[in-house]
Amino acid sequence: MRPSLDAFDPYWMKALGMTALARTALVCCTLLGVAESLAVEATYTVRLETLWNGSTHPNNYPSSAHFSPLIGASHSTGVQFWAPGELATTGIERVAELGSTSSFRNEINAAISAGDALERIEVARNLFSGESGVSNEFTVNGDNPLVTLATMVAPSSDWFIGVHDFDLREGAGYLASHTIEFAHFYDAGTEEGSGFSLSNPPTFPNEVITLVTGNAAAAPFHGGGSASLAPIARLTFTRESLIGLPGDYNADGEVTQADYQAWREAYGAGDDSPADGNDDGQVDAADYVVWRDALAANQPLAVPEPGAVTACLLGSLLTLCKRRRAPR
Numbered sequence: 396m397r398p399s400l401d402a403f404d405p406y407w408m409k410a411l412g413m414t415a416l417a418r419t420a421l422v423c424c425t426l427l428g429v430a431e432s433l434a435v436e437a438t439y440t441v442r443l444e445t446l447w448n449g450s451t452h453p454n455n456y457p458s459s460a461h462f463s464p465l466i467g468a469s470h471s472t473g474v475q476f477w478a479p480g481e482l483a484t485t486g487i488e489r490v491a492e493l494g495s496t497s498s499f500r501n502e503i504n505a506a507i508s509a510g511d512a513l514e515r516i517e518v519a520r521n522l523f524s525g526e527s528g529v530s531n532e533f534t535v536n537g538d539n540p541l542v543t544l545a546t547m548v549a550p551s552s553d554w555f556i557g558v559h560d561f562d563l564r565e566g567a568g569y570l571a572s573h574t575i576e577f578a579h580f581y582d583a584g585t586e587e588g589s590g591f592s593l594s595n596p597p598t599f600p601n602e603v604i605t606l607v608t609g610n611a612a613a614a615p616f617h618g619g620g621s622a623s624l625a626p627i628a629r630l631t632f633t634r635e636s637l638i639g640l641p642g643d644y645n646a647d648g649e650v651t652q653a654d655y656q657a658w659r660e661a662y663g664a665g666d667d668s669p670a671d672g673n674d675d676g677q678v679d680a681a682d683y684v685v686w687r688d689a690l691a692a693n694q695p696l697a698v699p700e701p702g703a704v705t706a707c708l709l710g711s712l713l714t715l716c717k718r719r720r721a722p723r
Contacts, residue, residue: 463494552588
């Protein structure tokens with residue numbers, strides 16, 4: 396038979412013969428503790444859509460215009476695959492110049508083996524004008540919340556678009572969705588050339604990666620009569636699922652007051668309970684803390700503040716000491 400939960404008065408405290416005041420003090424201590432959160436994972440779909448065609452980008456539009464196979468990884472802060480102001484790796488150079496992914500794939504696999512990346516993200520085909528887009532699914536977690544991607548703007552000397560070290564976290568959770576439109580492109584700094592050509596001399600020595608932002612009327616991706624560059628591609632991240640969300644005791648993908656009710660109903664349960672938030676084999680006060688902290692991180696609700704809880708604890712302990720010292 397499970398113990399009752401009356402006004403957050405755990406059974407095991409009563410079983411130890413603790414006074415109501417002592418139980419209150421201990422609960423305050425519990426609320427001061429830091430919750431042991433589960434390792435949250437989130438699965439995402441990334442979708443690349445082309446907005447580049449002869450109508451929207453008439454300036455010297457190449458008949459073979461396309462984006463090379465999208466490639467990248469979900470990873471930690473322990474690795475950086477590319478960034479503006481840095482020299483391109485061999486992998487990024489090959490992607491930007493040729494649309495070849497093998498070298499970058501090797502760099503990603505090395506990072507995965509070293510524990511600095513979680514998954515490789517790869518779409519195995521080009522994306523041409525008129526197609527609906529390409530997509531792939533990947534996973535991020537607390538240790539690997541970042542994503543880096545790259546695809547060649549082809550044909551070109553060494554141009555590419557993508558994201559680097561993009562953080563999918565939002566507060567204590569993960570972004571539901573995020574869309575990026577690319578009106579500019581990156582120059583890898585490895586090959587000469589300013590037009591839609593694959594045959595160009597190498598840049599020696601290599602220069603750093605730069606974002607090309609010129610919007611003159613003669614710019615390759617100028618939209619004709621527009622005063623600015625028209626986007627050439629769109630990248631969308633859509634969260635598909637959450638695994639092991641702290642405090643999500645009813646497994647509906649979000650932390651709400653309903654999870655508190657699920658915790659109350661499961662209070663005192665043993666192994667395998669969804670409400671065992673810290674995975675210690677018992678649904679107890681510590682699991683309330685997991686839910687409370689997760690809720691507070693996502694919703695600015697009235698939860699015990701450290702200062703108030705500390706005052707509660709000290710006041711309770713002082714009163715308890717005075718009562719014990721008082722003559723009978």
